[in-house]
Amino acid sequence: MVKxxxxxxxxxxxxxxxxxxxxxHNYQPDEVQEIADFVGDSLELSRKAAEVEANLxxxxxxxxxxxxxxxxxxxxxxxxxxxxxxxxxxxxxxAQDVRQLKERNPxxxxxxxxxxxxxxxxxxxxxxxxxxxxxxxxxxxxxxxxFVPDRNLGAFVAGQTGKRLIAWDGYxxxxxxxxxxxxxxxxKLHPGAEVWAHPECRPEVLKQADRIFxxxxxxxxxxxxxxxxxxxxxxxxxxxxLRKENPQKSFYPACEKAICNNxxxxxLRKIYECLRDEKPEIIIEQQVAEQARKAIxxxxxxx
Ligand code: 13P
Ligand code: SF4
Numbered sequence: 217m218v219k220x221x222x223x224x225x226x227x228x229x230x231x232x233x234x235x236x237x238x239x240x241h242n243y244q245p246d247e248v249q250e251i252a253d254f255v256g257d258s259l260e261l262s263r264k265a266a267e268v269e270a271n272l273x274x275x276x277x278x279x280x281x282x283x284x285x286x287x288x289x290x291x292x293x294x295x296x297x298x299x300x301x302x303x304x305x306x307x308x309x310x311a312q313d314v315r316q317l318k319e320r321n322p323x324x325x326x327x328x329x330x331x332x333x334x335x336x337x338x339x340x341x342x343x344x345x346x347x348x349x350x351x352x353x354x355x356x357x358x359x360x361x362x363f364v365p366d367r368n369l370g371a372f373v374a375g376q377t378g379k380r381l382i383a384w385d386g387y388x389x390x391x392x393x394x395x396x397x398x399x400x401x402x403x404k405l406h407p408g409a410e411v412w413a414h415p416e417c418r419p420e421v422l423k424q425a426d427r428i429f430x431x432x433x434x435x436x437x438x439x440x441x442x443x444x445x446x447x448x449x450x451x452x453x454x455x456x457x458l459r460k461e462n463p464q465k466s467f468y469p470a471c472e473k474a475i476c477n478n479x480x481x482x483x484l485r486k487i488y489e490c491l492r493d494e495k496p497e498i499i500i501e502q503q504v505a506e507q508a509r510k511a512i513x514x515x516x517x518x519x
Contacts, residue, residue, distance in 0.1 A: 240276040242256065248276050248487065258331075261277065275498075300478075328344070342514040343515040359380060373415075402470050406468055409445035412429055438465065
């Protein structure tokens with residue numbers, strides 16, 4: 217049995233030798249976040265992937281995130297340590313579904329959450345993340361917009377912008393499982409705490425939240441906020457970083473069971489093997505990547 221310290225040493229050696237960089241999402245296991253060069257939300261990670269000098273990127277997250285990184289940096293080799301790390305919400309919508317939505321709603325623009333496949337992005341006019349969805353939808357001149365695939369984020373954005381969104385009925389099973397009763401229970405246990413929720417949560421949960429943030433916004437706001445105790449309604453992997461970076465504050469999970477099993481498929485051994493073998497590699501058909509890049513670049517222009 218190879219020891220964890222040896223695996224970490226090997227990862228570090230291979231990284232230097234191959235001029236590679238390790239990017240990790242805020243929901244990754246603690247030990248993965250610990251060895252990563254950069255930890256962030258889906259938008260921050262895509263931007264980082266595009267700006268870093270490295271030729272090789274090991275993306276510790278789920279498939280659509282690694283795909284987005286590849287779309288933005290086509291000349292770099294992007295590796296995903298476990299190809300089975302997918303996102304059930306992204307799998308709830310196909311490119312064909314979007315084409316049908318467009319046929320049924322001609323001349324309506326399509327805003328696609330980044331939690332979508334490259335093929336779906338290629339059918340969209342503009343992408344958004346949970347950090348900028350309200351901004352993107354507000355910036356569009358249209359009053360009626362197709363919004364895919366997250367119904368909860370769609371409802372939140374519609375409420376914030378006053379626009380009519382034709383939303384797909386997709387959802388994140390992890391956030392969907394955070395219930396109103398979990399928030400009520402957590403509030404009873406920690407009466408002085410604020411509740412911060414990710415916009416993928418159910419509308420009734422968002423209604424009870426004091427703040428609604430993407431994972432990156434939670435990380436940025438935590439040190440600035442006057443709140444000393446915060447109940448976090450999102451995937452619990454983010455607690456590691458929140459606690460590490462704000463040791464004077466207390467963070468409580470709204471629901472201990474809010475675990476994204478796909479995010480947890482990445483581990484140190486898989487990262488080591490992936491760096492060693494330079495696979496599995498993200499490959500996207502050129503035409504799909506070019507079309508998807510237009511929608512992602514337009515998002516970046518709007519923010
Ligand atoms: P962020 O964009 O906030 O990182 O969220 C991504 C995600 O998959 C949430 O479930
Ligand atoms: Fe997808 Fe939900 Fe996991 Fe995020 S937490 S990657 S939306 S399944």
